[in-house]
Amino acid sequence: MTTLTWPEFLGQAKQLLEISTRLGDNWILYEKDDQEANSFLKYTQKLRCGVSDDLINVEYHIVYSISYQVPVLYFQAHRSDGSLLDLEDTWKTFMPETPRSELYQMLTQMEHPTLFRPFMAFHPCRTTEILSQFGKPSRNVLITFISLYGPYVQLNLANAYGLDTH
Numbered sequence: 001m002t003t004l005t006w007p008e009f010l011g012q013a014k015q016l017l018e019i020s021t022r023l024g025d026n027w028i029l030y031e032k033d034d035q036e037a038n039s040f041l042k043y044t045q046k047l048r049c050g051v052s053d054d055l056i057n058v059e060y061h062i063v064y065s066i067s068y069q070v071p072v073l074y075f076q077a078h079r080s081d082g083s084l085l086d087l088e089d090t091w092k093t094f095m096p097e098t099p100r101s102e103l104y105q106m107l108t109q110m111e112h113p114t115l116f117r118p119f120m121a122f123h124p125c126r127t128t129e130i131l132s133q134f135g136k137p138s139r140n141v142l143i144t145f146i147s148l149y150g151p152y153v154q155l156n157l158a159n160a161y162g163l164d165t166h
Helices: 006-023 087-094 100-106 124-134 141-153
Strands: 028-031 039-048 055-065 070-078 107-111 118-122
Touching: 006 028, 006 039, 006 055, 006 141, 055 141, 070 087, 070 124, 070 141, 087 107, 118 141, 124 141
Parallel strands: none
Antiparallel strands: 028 039, 039 055, 055 070, 070 118, 107 118
């Protein structure tokens, strides 16, 4: 099984941040306070909305789940006027080909555990199972996790993250 303790999550988040800095990428580590699981990785980018073709700002958070002991991908998508994409528009923008019955099981709105605001999130119930299918453990589970889940919501890591040997 592939689970992480909070210190392991934080250590791997800092490793990812170091790689991001070397690559000139814009990941940051948000630290609310010293409490366990009150820090997360944050990445922002602008994308075209699949519904209206407007430019949207997407903010991604990689958060530690205390219950499941795995990373969880949370995100919000805002229109240029600051309004959030609703659930339907989010699905149409990020997963237009996925049947609705599968979407309810994968991607849903949940309260962010650190910010206490509604975010879209991939439910963490199968993350351990998915990550453990790779046999040899990853040197950085967060990079593996983002590489697996991120493309579903247009969050793509450069290949250099996986090739980094520092």
